[in-house]
Every structure is written in structure tokens, then in C-alpha cells.
Amino acid sequence: MSSLARTAYAVLRTTRPRQWTKNVLVIAAPLAAGVVWDGSTILAVLGTFVAFTLAASSIYLFNDVIDAEDDRRHPRKRLRPVAAGQLTPAVAIFASAVCAGLALSLGWLIDPDLAATLAVYVVIQVLYALWLKEQPVIDLSIVAAGFLLRAIAGGVAVDVPLSQWFLLVASFGSLFMVAGKRYSELRSVGAAARTRRTLEVYSESYLRFVWSLAAAITITAYSLWAFEISDGSGINWQAVSIAPFVMGLLRYAVDVDRGLAGEPEEAVLRDPVLQIIGLLWLTIFAIGVYSS
Known part of the structure; x- marks a missing residue:
């Protein structure tokens, strides 16, 4: 070469x-x-x-x-x-x-x-x-x-x-991923991760609090948004989409808790079940949006 x-x-x-x-x-x-x-x-x-x-x-x-x-x-x-x-x-x-x-x-x-x-x-x-x-x-x-x-x-x-709901879901969903990334870094490589200076300040319990809080707000905002954008007729597909959305967050949180979400994209790519849940959510959400 x-x-x-x-x-x-x-x-x-x-x-x-x-x-x-x-x-x-x-x-x-x-x-x-x-x-x-x-x-x-x-x-x-x-x-x-x-x-x-x-x-x-x-x-x-x-x-x-x-x-x-x-x-x-x-x-x-x-x-x-x-x-x-x-x-x-x-x-x-x-x-x-x-x-x-x-x-x-x-x-x-x-x-x-x-x-x-x-x-x-x-x-x-x-x-x-x-x-x-x-x-x-x-x-x-x-x-x-x-x-x-x-x-x-x-x-x-x-x-x-x-919409305000979209921005809330995107904001706190992003914070959930970032706090989970830092938590995983701290769990996975311990002292070596402290080459990132803020990890000298953060504790596992603090980062767990942040990603748990962010996940809760993300789910709440998404649920309120799902009911708001429904047209009120037929099957409320947006409301149905809440179930796979929550399942996806909980599945991803398993990797966070185990210290395996230091690279979010890798955590998603190596978990076929999470990918299936994500595809199911996307399909149901898209049906709700485009059928209303």
C-alpha cells in the first residue's frame, strides 16, 4: 500500500x-x-x-x-x-x-x-x-x-x-443515550476511562440517576405526543407504538446497565432483537402518521 x-x-x-x-x-x-x-x-x-x-x-x-x-x-x-x-x-x-x-x-x-x-x-x-x-x-x-x-x-x-413533543423526545432521548454512554464507559474500563476528565467527577450512581431520569421523561413525553397526534378515529396506532418504544428503551438499558453501551451504534448493531423491536416501532408509528 x-x-x-x-x-x-x-x-x-x-x-x-x-x-x-x-x-x-x-x-x-x-x-x-x-x-x-x-x-x-x-x-x-x-x-x-x-x-x-x-x-x-x-x-x-x-x-x-x-x-x-x-x-x-x-x-x-x-x-x-x-x-x-x-x-x-x-x-x-x-x-x-x-x-x-x-x-x-x-x-x-x-x-x-x-x-x-x-x-x-x-x-x-x-x-x-x-x-x-x-x-x-x-x-x-x-x-x-x-x-x-x-x-x-x-x-x-x-x-x-x-412540535414541542418531538423536541422533548429528541432532547431527553439524546440525554438518555449520552448518560448511558458515560455510565458504560465508567463501568467497562474503570480507571482507564478517567482519561475523560469529567469521569473523575461523575459516579456510577449519579450517571444512573441521569439516564434513568432522561428515560422516564422521554417515555412520558412520547406517550403524551402519541395521544396528541392521534386523529381520534379508528385504531390509535400512535398509542399502540408506545409499547415497542418502551420495550426498545428497556432493551437498550440492559446494555447500559451492563456497561456495554459505550458506543451506542455498536450496542444497537450487535443486538438483533433490539433491531427487530425498533423496526416494529417504526412500522407502527409510520402507519399511525400516514393513515391519519
Whole structure:
């Protein structure tokens, strides 16, 4: 393999392709709003997915340069290309800038408001990498905001209104995943996880309280939302969807409690039962939205 190919492969690894699945959240708002999936809508959502993938990749590249020293003391993160010396910081920063530029340009072509959403995401994530990740509670909020902005971006791209219930479910659902991620990190690698400075402050009981509280609020908000968007005639499919939604959260919480949800996307991908529950929920919810 040539030097250029090795560098390109190292850049690709640093962008963490497995985590690109998070960007599927851009479909959430259009789906919840029951938009018509014509050609222009599909292109806008796909473009938003690509734009957010580029924006997130930019942050991963930047973050790995900032965190290189800490990553070298971590049992898994020490294998990341920058920490392992396979990718120079200069190349990583250049690739980060290119990805950010492409993300904002694509976002602008789709909708200027989408470009603004992407810009907010990039700015707060850069601030997180430089400073905010060391601030307890703030760090949880910033990472959760990254998930929330993905959900908002899809709505912005196709110009659909975002209900208060949608925002509540997306916000606290994101906090549930982030607090569960931190809890799993603390459980799974113990002292080694304390290369993340906020984990020197958090205790298992505190993080358990946060993800339990976030899960409870998410379920409550989703249930209220499900009854609100029902048209009151025929089968209330939105209400029926509450059951698989709660089952999915409880199933995912099993991995959180066992310390196996340090990477949310991996926890979902390795659990076929959770995937089936998720597909069942999505099917029932979509029937409710599009049949009303």
C-alpha cells in the first residue's frame, strides 16, 4: 500500500464510519411530520445525511488531534490513527477543514437554514473539544445537543414544523443515550476511562440517576405526543407504538446497565432483537402518521 493510500485509509478510519449511522436521525422529523416522500424530499434528506456525516467527520478528526495524549492512555482509543502515529496532526486538521467546508457548502445548497444548523453543530462541538468536555453536566448537554441537531436538521431541510413533543423526545432521548454512554464507559474500563476528565467527577450512581431520569421523561413525553397526534378515529396506532418504544428503551438499558453501551451504534448493531423491536416501532408509528 502506497503512502498516500495509507494516509487516506487513516483519515477514513478517523472519521469513524461505524458512527455514521447516528446521522440516520435526520429522517426523524420528516417521518414524524408525515411528509410525502417525493423525489425532492428524498434528495434533501439524503443530502442532509451526507452533510451531517461530513460535519461529524470533521469534528472526529479535530477531536482526535486535541485528545491524542489522553487517547494514548486509553485501552481502545490508543489505536486511533492520530494517537497511534499513523496520521499526522497537520493532515488530520487539513482533512477536518475540508470536511467542514464541504458540509457547510452542501447544507447551503439544500437550504441556508440547514447550513446554519450545521454551523451551530460544528461550533459547539469545537468548543466541546477545546474546553466544554471538561465541564461536568455541560459535557453531557453538548453531546446530547449533537444528536438533537441531527434530528432538527432533517426538519429544517424539508421545511416541516417541529412540535414541542418531538423536541422533548429528541432532547431527553439524546440525554438518555449520552448518560448511558458515560455510565458504560465508567463501568467497562474503570480507571482507564478517567482519561475523560469529567469521569473523575461523575459516579456510577449519579450517571444512573441521569439516564434513568432522561428515560422516564422521554417515555412520558412520547406517550403524551402519541395521544396528541392521534386523529381520534379508528385504531390509535400512535398509542399502540408506545409499547415497542418502551420495550426498545428497556432493551437498550440492559446494555447500559451492563456497561456495554459505550458506543451506542455498536450496542444497537450487535443486538438483533433490539433491531427487530425498533423496526416494529417504526412500522407502527409510520402507519399511525400516514393513515391519519
